[in-house]
Amino acid sequence: MDHAPIWERWLRGVALILVVLFFMFPIFWILVMSVQTNETILRSPPSMAFEPTLQNYQALITGKLETQAGSLDIAFMQNLWNSVLLSVCSVALALVLGVPAAYAFARHKFRGSEDIAFTLLSFRFAPPLLVLLPLTLYFQDIGLADTYVGLIWVYQLICLPLILWIVRGYFEDISPDIEHAYRIAGHSWLSTFRRIALPLAGPGIAAAGLLAFIFAWNNFIFALVLASADKQPVTVGALAFVTASGIQYGQIAAAVVLSIAPTLALALYAQRYLVEGLSLGAVKG
Amino acid sequence: MSDPILELSALNKFYNPGSRHQVHAVRDLNLAVEPGEIIALLGSSGCGKTSTLRIIAGFEEASRGAVRLKGREIHKLAPAKRNVAMAFEGYSLYPPLTVRDNIALALKSRRAAREEVEKRVAEIAHLLEIEDILNRYPSSISGGQQQRASLGRALIRDADIHLLDEPMGQLEPQLRALLRGRIKHFIKERGLTAILVTHDQTEANALADRIAVMEDGELQQFDAPDQLRERPANLFTGAFIGEPPMNLFTAQARAEGGALSFSLAEGVTLSYAEDAFSPELRALLNQQSAVTLGIRPHAVRIAQNGAENDVPEGARAEVYANQWLGDQSHVAARFAGGSIVSVEHDRTRYAKGDVIGVEIGVDDLHIFDANSGVAISHGGVVA
Numbered sequence: 046m047d048h049a050p051i052w053e054r055w056l057r058g059v060a061l062i063l064v065v066l067f068f069m070f071p072i073f074w075i076l077v078m079s080v081q082t083n084e085t086i087l088r089s090p091p092s093m094a095f096e097p098t099l100q101n102y103q104a105l106i107t108g109k110l111e112t113q114a115g116s117l118d119i120a121f122m123q124n125l126w127n128s129v130l131l132s133v134c135s136v137a138l139a140l141v142l143g144v145p146a147a148y149a150f151a152r153h154k155f156r157g158s159e160d161i162a163f164t165l166l167s168f169r170f171a172p173p174l175l176v177l178l179p180l181t182l183y184f185q186d187i188g189l190a191d192t193y194v195g196l197i198w199v200y201q202l203i204c205l206p207l208i209l210w211i212v213r214g215y216f217e218d219i220s221p222d223i224e225h226a227y228r229i230a231g232h233s234w235l236s237t238f239r240r241i242a243l244p245l246a247g248p249g250i251a252a253a254g255l256l257a258f259i260f261a262w263n264n265f266i267f268a269l270v271l272a273s274a275d276k277q278p279v280t281v282g283a284l285a286f287v288t289a290s291g292i293q294y295g296q297i298a299a300a301v302v303l304s305i306a307p308t309l310a311l312a313l314y315a316q317r318y319l320v321e322g323l324s325l326g327a328v329k330g
Numbered sequence: 331m332s333d334p335i336l337e338l339s340a341l342n343k344f345y346n347p348g349s350r351h352q353v354h355a356v357r358d359l360n361l362a363v364e365p366g367e368i369i370a371l372l373g374s375s376g377c378g379k380t381s382t383l384r385i386i387a388g389f390e391e392a393s394r395g396a397v398r399l400k401g402r403e404i405h406k407l408a409p410a411k412r413n414v415a416m417a418f419e420g421y422s423l424y425p426p427l428t429v430r431d432n433i434a435l436a437l438k439s440r441r442a443a444r445e446e447v448e449k450r451v452a453e454i455a456h457l458l459e460i461e462d463i464l465n466r467y468p469s470s471i472s473g474g475q476q477q478r479a480s481l482g483r484a485l486i487r488d489a490d491i492h493l494l495d496e497p498m499g500q501l502e503p504q505l506r507a508l509l510r511g512r513i514k515h516f517i518k519e520r521g522l523t524a525i526l527v528t529h530d531q532t533e534a535n536a537l538a539d540r541i542a543v544m545e546d547g548e549l550q551q552f553d554a555p556d557q558l559r560e561r562p563a564n565l566f567t568g569a570f571i572g573e574p575p576m577n578l579f580t581a582q583a584r585a586e587g588g589a590l591s592f593s594l595a596e597g598v599t600l601s602y603a604e605d606a607f608s609p610e611l612r613a614l615l616n617q618q619s620a621v622t623l624g625i626r627p628h629a630v631r632i633a634q635n636g637a638e639n640d641v642p643e644g645a646r647a648e649v650y651a652n653q654w655l656g657d658q659s660h661v662a663a664r665f666a667g668g669s670i671v672s673v674e675h676d677r678t679r680y681a682k683g684d685v686i687g688v689e690i691g692v693d694d695l696h697i698f699d700a701n702s703g704v705a706i707s708h709g710g711v712v713a
């Protein structure tokens with residue numbers, strides 16, 4: 046790599062900058078927008094000269110949106126909390142259910158096990174609306190519509206297959222004889238799973254959990270259809286800024302910044318796991 | 331004889347039963363191992379050695395048959411409850427632990443005192459020459475070192491039986507020879523019982539009290555090393571045991587005027603005095619239309635007198651290769667439509683194209699049924 050001629054290294058640098066610009070620009074633009082008022086945002090032509098203001102963030106955090114038409118209550122902080130609650134609980138439940146299942150699929154091949162695993166994955170192929178319409182009716186009947194439990198349940202459609210397939214690949218990569226060596230030394234099946242298989246698949250489980258969290262966090266349609274205002278996550282909550290007196294670009298931008306902050310922080314923190322988890326586990330599975 | 335410590339009875343293993351890919355890996359295996367014995371499982375690749383060990387250890391279920399260890403039926407028990415130790419073909423060390431902790435894991439988890447664990451790990455490490463890598467992690471040591479660590483992890487345990495799957499395959503011959511002696515001493519000193527899988531006949535001969543020869547999932551012969559060499563039960567063991575392999579020829583036996591002669595291909599005849607064979611054997615040979623003769627290369631004598639005219643017509647062979655291996659010569663010659671190999675202990679002067687006389691003593695003649703391969707006689711006596 047280091048022996049490449051100078052022009053090649055230079056070219057590579059330029060290419061990298063272009064790619065980074067392309068992907069980072071929207072994030073940069075959102076950041077800039079979030080510290081402007083609607084008037085400066087809507088100026089034509091757009092200009093970088095403006096007085097930064099924190100009023101958008103203030104409005105979000107206090108829950109009072111001041112527009113020309115008057116003051117409006119928004120539940121952004123409640124939305125943010127809902128997002129955290131829904132994503133964390135969904136991923137936690139998916140891990141509790143999915144990791145043992147992934148282990149079972151990796152270690153105990155039985156007739157039809159491959160079909161069951163594939164069926165679970167195929168949940169991700171169907172358009173969500175297809176599932177949602179009948180689900181709404183059922184949920185209303187059994188009283189799960191507009192409840193956290195109901196939403197977390199539906200979120201399993203996102204999280205469970207993801208975790209199952211990534212973690213399964215990881216378990217398959219572990220030589221069964223490593224577990225056998227532990228079992229034969231007098232350990233039960235369960236303690237072998239806990240003490241040998243789980244730690245070895247740790248990075249894969251972390252990656253799968255993280256990815257599932259991001260997917261759950263970014264989900265829009267499930268909550269839009271199944272939940273009312275007080276249960277909705279930020280993705281749906283951002284719709285509130287489309288008000289009667291115009292679209293509040295500044296607040297939307299601030300809301301986006303706040304809502305991507307947790308996932309961005311998580312992803313940066315666990316970048317290594319993510320890349321490893323996705324390139325090793327998923328490809329093999 | 332005492333009661334066997336391990337008893338396999340009518341053991342069968344099918345992989346993927348009922349499917350198109352069904353493999354009958356172990357066929358009606360019966361084996362009884364005495365306490366304190368070292369048994370070697372010998373056989374070509376894929377003949378079911380590892381499968382047999384895995385059934386004893388409990389990682390594979392026996393399709394049929396029973397496994398008894400110390401009088402307990404163990405084939406339905408979980409591996410943890412069998413009290414069996416195993417060194418795996420693929421080493422299978424636990425990556426997050428150092429070599430030391432890997433070896434000590436079994437002792438630690440049954441809460442042995444720390445000093446005792448340390449003492450025993452040190453002892454094993456010394457035995458296997460791995461003291462200098464005890465604090466390294468499995469991913470940072472060589473294959474041969476991993477193999478010894480894995481062997482150490484099995485040997486340190488006080489199990490009823492130790493299963494060692496090719497425990498020294500990765501090591502160089504010198505180290506292998508050294509460890510062979512030490513391991514045998516270690517096992518015998520502690521009165522352990524072991525089953526060892528190996529591809530190395532020297533290793534099997536040196537380590538094992540008895541050797542089980544397997545082929546295609548079936549036990550061919552289970553006997554002491556010298557018995558395997560001198561009295562192979564069938565053609566397979568005869569050909570499989572011994573290096574270089576046994577010379578084999580198809581022949582017809584004929585009794586005539588006080589002599590018993592075997593006619594081989596291309597008019598070659600081996601004649602012996604009739605009374606060199608037991609009457610019983612002569613009667614048996616009478617009924618056989620064709621037999622297979624086996625002669626160990628070490629038993630083929632080359633007549634000193636190499637000149638063409640001095641060699642009797644019937645025992646003439648033409649040298650086509652002569653290899654000096656550093657301590658012995660392998661002389662290969664065309665004989666009776668095939669090839670015969672003779673092992674000489676000195677460097678010999680035979681060159682390609684030389685005609686030699688081949689002498690085969692009655693005592694060195696192994697006779698097999700040409701159809702079934704079952705041994706008929708060894709050295710003139712019925713098998």
Ligand SMILES: Nc1ncnc2c1ncn2[C@@H]1O[C@H](COP(=O)(O)OP(=O)(O)OP(=O)(O)O)[C@@H](O)[C@H]1O
Nearest residue numbers: 345346353355373374375376377378379380381382
């Ligand atoms: N899990 C499995 N599924 C299907 N077939 C298997 C399985 N394990 C082993 N076999 C087959 O069973 C037969 C015996 O295998 P086994 O591993 O016991 O051989 P081996 O004697 O140990 O060979 P080697 O000397 O190469 O280690 C082989 O034909 C192998 O292909």
Ligand SMILES: [Mg+2]
Nearest residue numbers: 379380381419
């Ligand atoms: Mg094997």
